[in-house]
Amino acid sequence: MKYLLPITTLVASALLATNVEARWQATPGHTWDYLLGAEESVIKASKQDVVTIDLEKAEKFVPYLHSRGQRAICYFSGGTTEHRAYDREAYQKSGLALGGNGDGWGNQWLDIRNKAKLQPLIRKRMQRARSYGCDAVEVDCLGIYHYRSDYTKEDSYVFAKWVAETAHQEGISIGLKNVAGISQRLEPYFDFAVVESCAESPNLCKLYTQFTDHNKAVFIVHYGNRGHKLSGSSLKNLIKEQGGHRFTCVISPHENLHNNSINYDCSTGSSASSSKLYFKKG
Template sequence: MKFNLSITALVASVLLATNVEARWQPTPGLTWDYLLGAKDDVVKASKQQVVTFDLEQAERLVPYVHSKGQKAICYFSGGTTEHRAYDREEYQKSGLALGGNGDDWGNQWLDIRNKAKLQPLIRKRMQRARSYGCDAVEVDCLGIYHYRSDYTKEDSYVFAKWVAETAHQEGISIGLKNVAGIAESLEPYFDFAVVESCAKGNTCKNYKNFTQHQKAVFIVHYGESFTLSGSSLNTLIEAQKGMHFTCVFSQNNKLHDNVTNYDCNSGSTISGKNKKYGRIRNKR
């Protein structure tokens, strides 16, 4: 019995090590395209090193993106129902949906405290992403405490932590999406960060420990609130300068079109691709 247990433990440790070594980690200095609402042809037209698009498009788009030498980050929501066709019935049967007003996109928040029911559903989405060849996942809606007073910041921290651990168990990298209030404490568990509109609340600095640990931070601001000129650009530069982020601008939050990459310190437009693509994560 002891021998069998030792063999089992050894196999488990080898598998875990293999998963860790196989993970890609984006490093600071990469260019990025954020295309959650874009059609396939827009994604295919991207010239940036890293491209983020919806998991529903991954099976057909990841091979194309890889053929161009780009990396693919695949998006889904972890904290809301999202109504995806392939697992809608499982989510409906789970009883996790909380009801009420939901998020701003017509989805209901999920009971993130119920790990026993929610983790298997999220794990299946991560397994699907990896089967399609996604290099990483972006899991949205981690910060339920911003929207529902019956859930705490600690609830979101615990949820986000096990979401990241689940991704790593499945051998895929994961980016922290927003949740500026707990970003610093979650940095050790995530491979990079994806941040929206952080100049609004002056929270961009909450992610500087990512780049200090050689993890990419992809920052996006939208045309509803900012422009890349005048005092608006000055506000962006002041919020982002000196922290080695990737800074991009999108005309609106629908994310239908290719974004503009610009220098976080000067506002000058960045075109084309650099030579760096990130590295393989071989230790934690």
């Protein structure tokens, strides 16, 4: 006997398939530039395969990057307030800000357990990123449990999981930002990872090998102003912690991310050049 699926089910399935097919997958082996605080001239000077910029700059620079054969990851925070003109009022009216000590960058942590109020706000940012042509989003501040004892690791896991699911519903790729302690549980839901300063703690970088084992890129940045450099004991430690796992490794001169990143081979410290990835629509 044959059964006919309802038309709405067929349409929904078709839309889901289209979104999955449309998503870009960041695979290991490409170079990266981390430019959240960069001026226009620095963004335009980038020669790396993948460039991360703030969502505020996406409308202007994503078409430029694509015209040069580069991919664009667009950044925003999911777990804290941000001073973004287009949705500041909506965040203020939501009542989600927790008060107290913030994230150290002038932002307040949000009540990540209130999915009913927070998910629509994050979804709109993802829709904005998609409308600008961003290939992926990097959603920051997923690990509130590190900073507030009234939120648990499980709270952050549940939050991060539905953030990733929301991105996929909107047809856009998403990278896991930090949260090493739950990264292995979250890997199935994210398309790549963005990791800061993991070589500062023994074996922390290695928690992300599950991503590269599944052919998902892991973009790791260390900062020059924190003492990291490609020589001496610093280089030996970077190689020890990162080498042999197909990670993409860069050093940015400063945590303000105003300057182009230095790409290097994670296993040797030698300079790495663009793989000449070319972007094609469709």
